[in-house]
Amino acid sequence: MAEESFIVVGAGCFGASTALHLSKEFQNAKITLIDRSFPNPSAAGHDLNKIIRADYGDFFYTKLALESQDHWRSDPIYAPFYHESGMLYAEDKGYANALLSNLNDNGVKHVATKFSVEEGRRRFDGVYRDSDWRGVENCYFNPQSGWGEAAAALESVIAAAVEGGVVLKEDGAARVVIESGRAVGVITETGEEVRARTVVLCTGAWTPKLLMDSAPDDERIHVGSRMLAAGAVQCTATYPPDQMWKFRSCPILFNGCDHTQGELIPPTRGNVLKFNFEGSFTNLEEHDMTGKIVSIPPKPLDQHTWGQSVPQGLKDDIQNVVKSVFGNWIEGIRIEDYRMCWDAATPNQEFIIDQHSHCDNLYFAGGGSFHGWKFLPVIGKYVVQKIKGTLGSEAARKWAWDRPAVGGAMPTYIPQRDLKDIKGYAEVARAYEL
Numbered sequence: 044m045a046e047e048s049f050i051v052v053g054a055g056c057f058g059a060s061t062a063l064h065l066s067k068e069f070q071n072a073k074i075t076l077i078d079r080s081f082p083n084p085s086a087a088g089h090d091l092n093k094i095i096r097a098d099y100g101d102f103f104y105t106k107l108a109l110e111s112q113d114h115w116r117s118d119p120i121y122a123p124f125y126h127e128s129g130m131l132y133a134e135d136k137g138y139a140n141a142l143l144s145n146l147n148d149n150g151v152k153h154v155a156t157k158f159s160v161e162e163g164r165r166r167f168d169g170v171y172r173d174s175d176w177r178g179v180e181n182c183y184f185n186p187q188s189g190w191g192e193a194a195a196a197l198e199s200v201i202a203a204a205v206e207g208g209v210v211l212k213e214d215g216a217a218r219v220v221i222e223s224g225r226a227v228g229v230i231t232e233t234g235e236e237v238r239a240r241t242v243v244l245c246t247g248a249w250t251p252k253l254l255m256d257s258a259p260d261d262e263r264i265h266v267g268s269r270m271l272a273a274g275a276v277q278c279t280a281t282y283p284p285d286q287m288w289k290f291r292s293c294p295i296l297f298n299g300c301d302h303t304q305g306e307l308i309p310p311t312r313g314n315v316l317k318f319n320f321e322g323s324f325t326n327l328e329e330h331d332m333t334g335k336i337v338s339i340p341p342k343p344l345d346q347h348t349w350g351q352s353v354p355q356g357l358k359d360d361i362q363n364v365v366k367s368v369f370g371n372w373i374e375g376i377r378i379e380d381y382r383m384c385w386d387a388a389t390p391n392q393e394f395i396i397d398q399h400s401h402c403d404n405l406y407f408a409g410g411g412s413f414h415g416w417k418f419l420p421v422i423g424k425y426v427v428q429k430i431k432g433t434l435g436s437e438a439a440r441k442w443a444w445d446r447p448a449v450g451g452a453m454p455t456y457i458p459q460r461d462l463k464d465i466k467g468y469a470e471v472a473r474a475y476e477l
Contacts, residue, residue: 047072048239052216054078055086056416057408058245059200060423066207077212082197085347087386090193093416098142114420124196130188134299139183155185167292173370218257226405243406248272248385252339259332263401271338273323273388273458276357280316283375305364320360321455326462340385353381355467388412390448397444413456
């Protein structure tokens with residue numbers, strides 16, 4: 044019998060987790076993890092930090108997140124990077140009632156609570172006393188939520204995978220090699236051909252372009268409407284030392300109102316704040332080999348890493364989040380860097396973990412839709428189950444390559460505009476033409 048061999052393309056959340064769990068399940072297999080660097084700063088999962096919560100309207104993801112949180116709290120691969128700060132929801136969409144009902148109706152043991160806006164302003168040493176909570180009727184707080192040091196945790200998973208025998212190949216994937224209807228390997232960006240019995244694409248926002256590059260004349264191979272590249276803006280900020288005491292009880296804040304739609308993650312060890320704006324956008328381009336319009340991340344590296352190459356319209360959006368979160372209570376907040384974070388978004392924000400319906404031995408793990416990172420400890424386990432044919436029926440249905448686009452795990456992140464239409468993008472793009 045031929046030796047088991049796997050290529051995992053992409054070392055972000057899905058790829059790193061998949062490589063690690065493959066190394067546990069197939070201890071004698073040859074497993075190659077391919078990416079441009081380890082970790083890759085362009086990956087959605089390579090970030091300052093990410094939110095880790097089990098609060099979902101869909102109980103399927105609640106169960107999955109609770110399983111993942113157990114690892115965040117106790118597994119030495121993840122626990123050093125987890126901070127259980129709690130998470131506060133102040134929103135005008137009715138999420139609080141839905142989240143609490145979901146926990147109660149499904150018998151989850153929890154300590155989540157709902158309380159008035161006035162109490163929300165008093166709690167946590169009053170850090171949110173001046174927040175813009177217009178339209179908010181009540182707050183929801185789960186003290187068992189937290190955040191993770193994203194890049195550091197990702198590096199830890201990759202290191203564990205290498206310890207388990209995974210081989211790292213520092214190169215990009217230019218195309219998948221398909222022969223007689225089956226994937227047999229990849230051609231790297233440096234022109235090398237790497238072969239394996241099974242190819243797993245964990246290529247996130249770059250997946251639609253990669254498949255079009257791999258089989259430009261075969262639309263059955265293309266992603267189609269199953270996922271697209273979507274971006275969302277973030278920023279980091281600092282504050283003067285004399286303001287530090289105000290953050291001593293600060294939880295994560297989801298400020299989910301029509302006038303804000305943003306999040307705050309509390310200070311890191313280096314006293315850096317991170318803010319997210321939840322409105323996402325596409326970057327529609329004409330694919331050079333097919334002539335089709337597809338959303339792909341911009342080519343310049345600094346348009347998906349931390350820096351200043353962000354259109355003024357996005358800076359305005361995230362600056363509004365900063366202002367709405369603290370008002371005038373925190374003095375001297377200074378925005379340091381911005382980032383357009385690019386992820387693969389599916390129409391209903393369900394992941395895709397499945398074999399391609401028209402290409403044998405080609406699997407997908409992705410479609411994180413801006414909520415996949417928290418599942419870093421466990422998502423690879425389910426990818427392995429899919430490869431082995433043991434994935435449960437509910438997960439297989441929800442994560443299928445071909446499925447109805449119904450429901451919504453994170454509907455606030457459905458793209459509503461294109462990057463080129465955002466104020467100031469022409470100026471950002473022009474900088475690369477000079």
